[in-house]
Amino acid sequence: MLEVKVEPELEQLAVNTIRFLAVDAVEKAKSGHPGLPSGAADYAYVLWTKYLKFNPSVPSWQDRDRFVLSAGHGSMLLYALLHLSGYNLSMEQIKNFRQWGSITPGHPEHELAPGVESTTGPLGQGFANGVGMAIAAKMMAARFNRPGYPIIGHRVYAIVSDGDLMEGISHEAASLAGHLGLDNIIYIYDDNHISIEGDTELAYSDDVEDRFEGYGWHVQRINGHDRKAADEAIHAAVNEDRRPSLIIARTHIGYGAPHKQDTKDAHGEALGPEEVEAMKKNLGWPLEPTFLVPESVYELFSERRKLLEEAFHEWSVMFMHYREEYPQEARVWADMMGLKVPDNITDRLIGTVDMSKDAATRESSGVVMQEIAKCVPGFCGGSADLAPSTRTILEDYGHIEKDRFDGRNFHFGVREHAMGGICTGLALNGGLIPYAATFLIFSDYMRPTLRLASMQHVQVVYVYTHDSVFLGEDGPTHEPIEHLTSIRAIPGINIIRPADAAETAVAWAVAMKNHHGPTALALTRQKVPQIQRQDSQSALGLEKGAYVISDPDGQLDLILIASGSEVHVAVAAAGMLAENGLKARVVSFPSHELFEQQSREYKETILPPDINNRVVIEAASPMSWYRYAGPYGLIIGLDRFGASAPWKAIAKELGYTPEAVTQRVMEYIEQRRQEPKRPTIDGAPACE
């Protein structure tokens, strides 16, 4: 037991220290959320001083308990606890709460302050991240634990708010957590009855107990200010061995603030000097100095730190012996923690695909993924109930199930949003490189998780199939139009839309080598021909984002730029144009982000500045292409919703056959000849 014995007075002193560090920091910043920290301080103190297992000196300890503040707006609670616990988060930083350049921003950001396990604030996200971390712990334990060597045995604790529980993502994640029986999850619901608009009862009357029991959770109710009750409840949750635990802790927001406790005024703004003074008097706290931490409180936490470091030491010794006794497992462990990928992965993946016959890029992707699974032990993932369509099952490996965590495939259910948040959590655990699969259209259901994954630089691969109107009969409700643009617009995500099997293999290799952020792959439902290349290696051009597929002899009349399933259309059109005496270069342009990482020289070899005749062919919103089409270009894009019909009918009706494209290009070139200075972007004249 990692518990220090503490006198009640000192305990109370410590709890109030947490409260007033938060209150003073918010007051100084004149911005923030004092209510949650002061309401949650009691049970949070119990959790952090009696249960939570970590090592402030080694924040990355793999067997540490994870603590997620899903109610990220209560960030000062976490910063106070990190500071007191001995993490490298100085009082200076607490005084710089919410200021430029501090590691104590308004909402906790992973990679800034040590001990912040995930970036939270957008409600519900932390709830789902924690479920991913809990699954990861079960997976690592199943893979690496050996008799006498419980390498992984940690838990995931979180504080969740009414807002977290109202958000759909928390329902999805809770349902899956219950389904998988994640008994290593212990979430405390800070039930303070107050939301921004007032009493939660204005909008919220769930019987949370019924609801979570319906999800298969173990639910307890306590008075959140009764530390003994909190201790007993957490203890019971720790001993629960079949179900995830939810502890409903009734608390009072802004606890101790005489006029603002239990009101929304305590939620999201500074209490104001008078109320702070009244609160300090009320709780018997000195008015001065602010940011007071009594020495005895520092001592209390450093006592606990000693226990934690002993625990860490014992674990390290155990792991040392483990390495000796299980060198093979230890090697795999090291490879996984290093997110190691074979140096020759690109060749290996190219080697797996069949370039002799037409194939949907989702099919080629499915083949490639089997090889990745073989050479990357941390590769795992699943789809939101679309595996047969997304082709994302790792055939030689089992499925993650209740009591069965040695597999590498997930059934996420029809829960795209939770899938996204869970994959972020799997990646945050370390050792795992997860993928999340669904149709491109449904990336909208999980968008908040994409930007947070990018912000946290985690390696997650989004496998988005059925990537255009050419998915056909399912119709406009399932046909993406704006999605390529809207993902390209998110900072830090690479999105790649490969043209055929070879490009699909290279795209996966690029995704596997990109350890510093997420990658999204856009793949076709329909079969596409294999691009005929001068040399088989040319698909490596994908690594540069855009490259030349074919060049005519002599002076170029125009450049055809295309991505994904429109590349073979461009190739065919180039042939037809040649018959009409027009020399067209064909550029495959699978990734804007990769292209933008190239030198200006490289870019200009692909898109020479003196070639103004440019035609972009992508069956999607043209918005992201103006940059490359140039002022005299033509973008054959879609600024409308799709249609329900067999895909070849759609291609014909919307003008994406080689014949239709050739026709439009001929008209465009004719227009350019007549009015060389008349801009024609997007068919309609642009303003340049």
Added chain:
Amino acid sequence: MLEVKVEPELEQLAVNTIRFLAVDAVEKAKSGHPGLPSGAADYAYVLWTKYLKFNPSVPSWQDRDRFVLSAGHGSMLLYALLHLSGYNLSMEQIKNFRQWGSITPGHPEHELAPGVESTTGPLGQGFANGVGMAIAAKMMAARFNRPGYPIIGHRVYAIVSDGDLMEGISHEAASLAGHLGLDNIIYIYDDNHISIEGDTELAYSDDVEDRFEGYGWHVQRINGHDRKAADEAIHAAVNEDRRPSLIIARTHIGYGAPHKQDTKDAHGEALGPEEVEAMKKNLGWPLEPTFLVPESVYELFSERRKLLEEAFHEWSVMFMHYREEYPQEARVWADMMGLKVPDNITDRLIGTVDMSKDAATRESSGVVMQEIAKCVPGFCGGSADLAPSTRTILEDYGHIEKDRFDGRNFHFGVREHAMGGICTGLALNGGLIPYAATFLIFSDYMRPTLRLASMQHVQVVYVYTHDSVFLGEDGPTHEPIEHLTSIRAIPGINIIRPADAAETAVAWAVAMKNHHGPTALALTRQKVPQIQRQDSQSALGLEKGAYVISDPDGQLDLILIASGSEVHVAVAAAGMLAENGLKARVVSFPSHELFEQQSREYKETILPPDINNRVVIEAASPMSWYRYAGPYGLIIGLDRFGASAPWKAIAKELGYTPEAVTQRVMEYIEQRRQEPKRPTIDGAPACE
């Protein structure tokens, strides 16, 4: 009771007719979902022949029951029922299922076939739309019913699948429906135990009964193939007067298909000729002709149609008398149904705002909304627990509460996704013009509802405040970067980012006059100065998407283009540039969509083709601006996440002060002078 007495044999014949119309249509299309229609046919028959109130000749009858097929993939079930019931949906259309130009697409699309109440397919959406329709019914009843005149008394029925119930949006909407006690909701959960990946138990083990009771729903369980049980359950649900009802109907997917019933193979693809033949033999159905509808079945439905038309006639007579007795109410009713907005609304709204002092555009919006509420009786809405921040409470009106539906304000709770779907449902009801408010960042949580609202051409206004990094201390988790671009990329949505109070008033007027699609408003958290204009009317330029704020005398050296809170920065920068001898036009560019609706002539008066020096200032992703910046332009945008700090610090650090902008423009102009042909888009050289 709108029920026809039918012999059991005929009833069975009718049920199998529905089954095989679906099976034959999917077979002919070689694509679609035969499983749900054949599994749901029994209870759907009961609902459509004994309970559902509608008039095929007048699909828009305001007091009709609404039927939502949230499990939109079962579209052939709906098409079969519409055809048999006498809607204008011919057998020809059923034979053209999923073909180009038919009104029977893969998933039901509102506005195509009559009787399709909402566009469904993306799971969970219909569930939320129905909740909106049910609230709308309560609101209209509260406003217009009078003693002896139950003008509105209809219900909302839906068929929902396991997929719908797994999606977070359904949890959010169910929670709110229970909170509001929407006893006019009767949803049937088609519990067929099969999802695309296999048995639902692979990923789903909710105790749906517990869960929905936790939400405050009335839950019943039946055998979905026992029509008597279905009849009794629907009857009990109709009589339930406190809670929404969920009927869990255990069904067998692909009912009657000997080898595919209860398997995922019956879910999403044609059964194949052999299985169809076996199924027809198994259920005693003639193999030929396909698409068979026995005359007696047509007669059965036309008998029911007679009853329905009598009911409609009675209602019409009642409404005629109502008009006489309550002319005032009848006028309001007519105005609401016509979505009438005063002709002078623009002037009225401009008249409400104070142009004499700095104000956040969210504040100005809050003022304008009070006036809209006065002159547009159907204007209603709310926020996802952010009303005090989004400034969206209609002060002279009450809140929608359980048993209290005469208000016009909603507490949606922290449920952005359900809020979006519910507002679509409110608009689909007719008579109401709803708004949904949250921070721009959280538009990501409700994105699927934006594109579906646009696809359905409903008038919903999204009020998105805190629209840039200048929201400040809350930090990057709350600061939008890609959101303006990603909403601009959705076909059919107008997004407007006004610069000050006057533009905010005009933006709202434009939104209120746009009855054929949604409008999104992007509003500031921070105070902005009022733009000094030549004439006070010039803000009307917003209606054209972009217009000139100020022009220097003489030949232009450059154009400064800005939106929202960056416009006053551009104005100030133009002044500083003038002191440096540079003549800059300032263009306020609040809406790309409105600008694209203008003539080429207008566009070129704003952005003259011969002015290549253009600087775009928008603190967001530059992606959508390349089109207007031109090849030699400079875009002062953000391709990074934000930061947590007071907003003025952020403006300084990220270069959005007039001084910083002026400095960058000077450098840019200098570079242009040195290298007039050297492109400089986005600071970095582009490929033109």
